[in-house]
Amino acid sequence: MEEPVLMERREGIAVVTLNRERAYNSFDGPMVKMLAQVLSDLAVDPGVTGVVITGKGKAFCAGGDLKWLASYKSDFGAAFHELASFYHLAIIEIKRMAKPVIAAINGFAAGGGFSLALACDFRVMAESAVMKQAYTSNGLSIDGGGTFSLPRLVGLARAMEIAVFDGPIEAPKALDWGLVTKVADDGTVLDEAVEMAGGIAQKSLVSFKATKTLLNNSFDTTLEKQLEEERKWLSLCASHPEGREGVKAFLEKRAPDFPASRSK
Secondary structure: OOOOEEEEEEOOEEEEEEOOHHHOOOEOHHHHHHHHHHHHHHHOOOOOOEEEEEEOOOEEEOOEOHHHHHHHOOOHHHHHHHHHHHHHHHHHHHHHOOOOEEEEEOOEEEOHHHHHHHHOOEEEEEOOOEEEOOOHHHOOOOOOOHHHHHHHHHOHHHHHHHHHHOOOEEHHHHHHHOOOOEEEOOOOHHHHHHHHHHHHHOOOHHHHHHHHHHHHHHHHOOHHHHHHHHHHHHHHHHHOHHHHHHHHHHHOOOOOOHHHHOOO
16 A cells, blocks of 8 residues: 655655545545654755655645545544644644745645645646635635635735635636746646755755745734844854855855855
8 A cells, every 4th residue: 555645855855745646635644644744854854955745646635535534533523623733733844844845736726735735835836727725615614824824925805705705726816816936837847846946955045944934933023023033043144154155155256056065
């Protein structure tokens, strides 16, 4: 029996593939537990400079597996509670990761798959793929950090529209609304996402970590506290080998070589 989550390395980029193709890569207990563990391992792997998450087959992820949830416990609410606990660990790993995490949305992304994609730092969406939050149409509320990510990406009014009316979101609309970073031709979405992650890896990852942390935390603080956090991270970056390389390269009027400075 195949593992519900696969991982392969493309040089320094880890490709994490949701692997329940017959169930449209929907989440069951074993999958979310393994996804959280894989992401936790990759977060501290020094040989990994970026992560791409995608789905096997025609779907990215159809969200929670309702058949599995219905058969797992007689109390539907308790089943969701348990599944979400592990799923949310995966979301936290993505948000805290000091490396870029990119969703390669190869096909249908709904429910938990929608929220998973939004939790990533960037999203590359196949031309024929469709996104749909799907929760509210089934009498449920949004999880997976969807209510956190969605208004930050598209604004409160648009987030309410998506949450309440729950219409399908095709790739052109997703790009126009700011839900995705790039639309790619069908069949190329994974390669495009890996290339994007590789490009970021050529930049300063300590600068990326600082920027990701500061932006993610900026909604829940005061200006004074944010300024102090900015000063802290700026000092940290400036004292890091990558920061020193960046400043030296600027003064010497050349392109910085951040990957080489990481080994110093």
